Amino acid sequence: MRILFAPDKFKGSLGASEAAAAMARGWSGAWPESVIALHPLADGGDGSLAVLHAACGGQWKQSTARNARGKRHPVKWLWQPASATAWIETAGVVGLAELSTAERDPLTASSAGVGELIASAMREGAEKIMICLGGIATNDAGCGMAGALGFRFLDGHGRDIEPAPASLLRLKTIEAPPTDKQIKVIALTDVRNPLLGPEGASSVYGPQKGAAPCDIEILENALRHIVDIARRDIMAPDPMLAGAGAAGGLGYGVMAFLGGRLLEGSERIGELTGLPAAVRASDLIVTGEGRFDAQTAAGKAPAHLARMAREQGKPVIAIVGSMADEADNGIFDAAFPLVREPYDLATALRDAAHLLEKTAAEAARSVKQGKVC
Secondary structure, three states: OEEEEOOOOEOOOEOHHHHHHHHHHHHHHHOOOOEEEEOOOOOOOOOHHHHHHHHHOOEEEEEEEEOOOOOEEEEEEEEEHHHOEEEEEOHHHHEOOOOOHHHOOOOOOOOHHHHHHHHHHHHHOOOEEEEEOOOEOOOOOOHHHHHHOOOEEEOOOOOEOOOOHHHHOOOOEEEOOOOOOOOEEEEEEOOOOOOOOOOOHHHHHOHHHOOOHHHHHHHHHHHHHHHHHHHHHOOOOOOOOOOOOHHHHHHHHHHHHHOOEEEEHHHHHHHHHOHHHHHHOOOEEEEEEEEEOHHHHOOOHHHHHHHHHHHOOOOEEEEEEEEOOOOOOOOOOEEEEOOOOOOOHHHHHHOHHHHHHHHHHHHHHHHHOOOOO
16 A cells, blocks of 8 residues: 655644654554655645755755844745745744743734845845745734835824834834835745634734733734725735735735735645645555644645545545644544643653654554554
8 A cells, every 4th residue: 555644744843754754654663565655744834944945945045034022043045046936934034933932922023024034035136935924923914024125104293113013003104115126926824814803813813922812902903904004005905815814914914015925835835846646646645733623624734635635536544743622523534643641742742753653553553454544
C-alpha cells in the first residue's frame, strides 16, 4: 500500500516536515511493507516558508524589522530571483508566539514590521510579493504595515497618529503616498473570516492575542472606523470579503493599502508543491495538525487535503494533537488523537515526536486489520 504522509505543523512542537518524518517512522515500524512518501503541508500560516523552500527552492534573505512590540530583530524571507518574487511570512515578523503573555496587547501591537520587510523586498528588486498570513500578534487591519510604507494617518487637526487600534478611533484622514512603482501583491490566508462582526478578526482571534473581553468592543469599533475612513479616502474594498479578517485584519490591509488580492493558502501552496499529483499516486493519505477543531474546516491545510483526496476517491486519516468536542468528524475517514487521557501540555509538546510515532503505529495496525478505511 502506498501511504502519503502530509501533515501540517504541530504548533509549538514540530514543523510539518518533522511531523511527517515522525509519522512515517511509526507507521513503517508497524507495517514495514508500506511504500512511504512524505509531503509536508502549509496553508499560509507559520511554517509556510520552510515548506515552500523545501519544495520550490529560492534564496534565504535576512532583513531587520520591528516585531509587534516595536523591537527590531532579524527576519528571514524567501527570494526567488528568476521570477523576481519575494515570500514573506508574517508570523516570522510580528508573530504572536515570540511574545510573552505579558507582552500581548492587540490594542497597541503594530504590523509595521511587515511593511518594513515589504520595503526590503522592493529594494531587492521584487516585482511580486507573496505574503503568508497567520500567527501574528496584531489586530490593526494592516495600518501599521501601511504606515511603514508611507501612508499617513491623521487626526482632525492634521497631525499624525500612531496607526494602532488604541489611537485609530481618532482617525479622520488617510493619505496615500505617491508611488511610481506598481508591484503585484498576493496574500495567502489560512482562514476565511471577514474583518468585522461576530466571525471577524476581533471577536474570533482577539482573545488569542491577549484581548480581554472589554477590549474586543474597542478593537471592533476601531476596525469599523478604519473601514469607514479607508473606503472614503482610498477606495478600500468590502471588509466582509472572505479572508479579510485573516491575521488581525492584515488580509483587509493588503487589499486596501496595497491593492493586493487574497488566495486560499492551502490551495495555492498545494499547487506549488505538487500536492495533487502526490495524492493521485497514493492509496491512503495520512494528515494531521496540532489541534483538530472548528477552525480545521475553515481554510486549514488538512481539510483542503481531505477534500482533494475525497474527490479522487482516496481515504484520509488524521493524527492530531488534540480534538475539540465540536470538531467535524466528517472531514476525515478516521482521526487519532495523540493522547486520550489527561496529559500535561508541556510534556505533550516535548514528547510530540514520540507520541506521533506511537499513534501512527496504532493507526497503521487499525488500517491493516481493516478496523478503519
